[in-house]
Amino acid sequence: MSKNEKRSVLVIGVSKLGAEIANYESLNGVDIAIVDINEGAFRKLDERFSGYKIIGNALDFSTLKKAHIEEASDVCIVTNDDATNIFLTYLVTHYYPNKKIILRLNDEKKIKILPKNQNISSICPSIYSFKEYLTESKK
Amino acid sequence: MNILICEGNKEANYIIKEFRRLHHNIVVINNDYNVSKFLSEQNGIDVINDDPTKEFALDNAQIYDFDLVIALSDKDVRNFLICQMAKQIFHIKKTICLVSDPEMVNIFVSLGIDAPISASKNLAEVIKGELDLDSIVKTLSLENEKISIIEVDIKSNFDCANKMIKDLNFPSSGSISCIFRDPNVIIPHGDTVIAPNDTLVIVSIASSEKEIINFIKKGKND
Numbered sequence: 001m002s003k004n005e006k007r008s009v010l011v012i013g014v015s016k017l018g019a020e021i022a023n024y025e026s027l028n029g030v031d032i033a034i035v036d037i038n039e040g041a042f043r044k045l046d047e048r049f050s051g052y053k054i055i056g057n058a059l060d061f062s063t064l065k066k067a068h069i070e071e072a073s074d075v076c077i078v079t080n081d082d083a084t085n086i087f088l089t090y091l092v093t094h095y096y097p098n099k100k101i102i103l104r105l106n107d108e109k110k111i112k113i114l115p116k117n118q119n120i121s122s123i124c125p126s127i128y129s130f131k132e133y134l135t136e137s138k139k
Numbered sequence: 140m141n142i143l144i145c146e147g148n149k150e151a152n153y154i155i156k157e158f159r160r161l162h163h164n165i166v167v168i169n170n171d172y173n174v175s176k177f178l179s180e181q182n183g184i185d186v187i188n189d190d191p192t193k194e195f196a197l198d199n200a201q202i203y204d205f206d207l208v209i210a211l212s213d214k215d216v217r218n219f220l221i222c223q224m225a226k227q228i229f230h231i232k233k234t235i236c237l238v239s240d241p242e243m244v245n246i247f248v249s250l251g252i253d254a255p256i257s258a259s260k261n262l263a264e265v266i267k268g269e270l271d272l273d274s275i276v277k278t279l280s281l282e283n284e285k286i287s288i289i290e291v292d293i294k295s296n297f298d299c300a301n302k303m304i305k306d307l308n309f310p311s312s313g314s315i316s317c318i319f320r321d322p323n324v325i326i327p328h329g330d331t332v333i334a335p336n337d338t339l340v341i342v343s344i345a346s347s348e349k350e351i352i353n354f355i356k357k358g359k360n361d
Contacts, residue, residue, distance in 0.1 A: 059216070059240075083192060083216040086223070090250045109194045110220075113227045 006031065010072035012058045012088060013079030017104060017123070019044035021076050026051050033067045058088060061095075069096055077103040078123075082110060093117055140164070140206040143231065145191035145221050147211025148174050150237075154209060155182050166200050192220045194228060203229050210236035215243050222252050248283065276352055280345060287348040288340065289313075291355050295335035298357045305329035313343030313351045 008031035011018045022034045023046040032051030035058050036042060042053050056063030058079075069075065075092050077085045085103045092101055093115045101120045105111060108124040140163045144151055151167070155178060158165055167184065168191040169175040175188035189196035191210070202208075208225040210218035218236035225231040235254040238244055241263075247255035264280050277290040293300055299307055304315060304327055318325040319338040325331060333339070343351050 081216070083214065083220040087216040087219045087250075090219075090223075091246065094250055107193065110224075113220075113223045 005073070007073050008032070008068075008071055009074045009076060010067055010069055011035070011076045011078065013077065013085075013104075014038075014041035014044055015078050015080050015104070016044065017125075018076065018078040019046075021078065022051060023049055031071075033072070035063060035067050059084070059091075072099060074100040074102065077101065079104075080106075082106050086110060086114065089120060090115055093120065141202070141204075142166070143168070143197075143200065143202045143205050143208045143225065145208065145210045145212070146170065146217070147209075147237075148177075151211050152178055152181050154211075155184070159184075166202055166205070168196060168200055192217060192224065194224065197224060197229055202231065205229070205231045207231065207233045207235065210234070212237070213239060215239055215247075218255075219247065219250070219252065226251070244283065276356075278348060284345050287343050287345045289343060289348060289351060291339045291341065291352065293333055293335055293337045293339060293355075296358050297335075297355065298359050299333050299355055300335050301332060303330050303332050307333075310343075310347060310351055310354055312347035313341050316340050316342045 009021070009025050011022045011032065011034040014022070014034060014036040018034065022032055025032045026046070026049045033054060034045070034051060035054045035056060037055070037057045039055050045053070052067065054063060054067045056066060058064060069092070077088045077092070079085055082105055085105065089101055089103050092099060099119065103120070103122050105122045105124050106126070108127055111122055114120055114122065142158055142163050142165050144154060144165060144167045146169055151169070155165055155167060159182065165184065166187070167178055168187045168189055169178060170188070170190045172188055175186040179186040187196065187200055189199070191197060202225070208222060208231045210221040212218050212221070215238045218238065222234035222236050226234055233253050235256065236247070236252060238247060238255045238257045241257040241260040244255045244257050244260060269277060279288040280286065281288065309315065315327050317340040318327050318331065318333070319340070320334060339355065341351060
């Protein structure tokens with residue numbers, strides 16, 4: 001994607017991280033859609049959030065289609081479950097190639113089984129927390 | 140064969156029994172303490188009570204280069220993860236898993252799982268086979284519906300009855316693999332004569348199933 005083209009982000013999972021990403025991107029004027037199976041999870045979104053909210057199971061193609069996955073340039077897969085995030089990463093890579101994928105992994109050891117693809121990057125909370133610890137402990 | 144069995148409950152127990160009877164080497168990992176205890180007591184084997192989606196659990200189980208992993212969790216994505224870890228980190232040759240959502244069977248295959256099995260899909264296939272036509276024909280699909288096994292009872296008015304197989308001009312997309320002539324099982328050759336009341340077991344390309352059934356059922360005067 002060229003830098004001039006408008007980004008559009010699909011967030012899967014209204015976890016705390018998912019909500020943060022959605023709120024941030026929405027306030028920055030990025031087209032955004034966010035999916036969660038649980039309607040109650042959407043209350044984590046900011047009042048000013050102006051994207052699409054889709055209630056449904058992201059493991060169903062019909063939900064992904066409702067969330068306009070074809071049009072998304074980036075897909076953030078950030079549910080609380082590693083197995084779901086890894087499966088969706090495989091699914092999106094295979095059926096909707098050439099999208100930037102950012103996934104959350106609680107267990108960083110699972111990075112090595114992700115599809116070998118330069119468009120995929122992972123966020124591991126434990127690694128970031130440890131980096132924070134190192135910074136804090138040196139203060 | 141060296142086989143790793145992950146998760147599952149009663150179905151795991153049955154599979155463990157069957158494979159042990161056939162003298163395979165079985166390693167069992169189950170995340171549920173009570174189920175692990177049950178499987179261990181039932182089979183007189185050690186069961187590793189740990190999470191098979193964690194690398195260290197699989198590592199402890201020493202399953203490198205095993206022949207087969209069978210993932211039996213009731214969560215499809217968990218089975219997917221177990222199979223991918225087994226394949227990519229531990230180089231297990233073949234991956235088989237349960238899927239609860241029949242739609243997932245083809246998706247799992249496209250994402251690299253060798254044999255996803257949907258109980259509901261298989262059940263529907265068996266029911267369809269049992270209901271087929273006028274109950275003289277039963278069918279079963281294998282390899283994700285690419286291969287059909289057809290079982291047909293031969294009636295005396297069928298054109299093929301009392302003829303040698305080599306004289307039938309049998310469709311090339313199928314083959315008569317076996318004949319059940321109570322109480323005997325016959326492996327047929329070209330000069331085997333098909334007799335009324337025989338049950339033919341035919342293996343065919345799935346897309347030719349109807350053609351073969353029609354060929355066998357063709358009457359003498361058709």
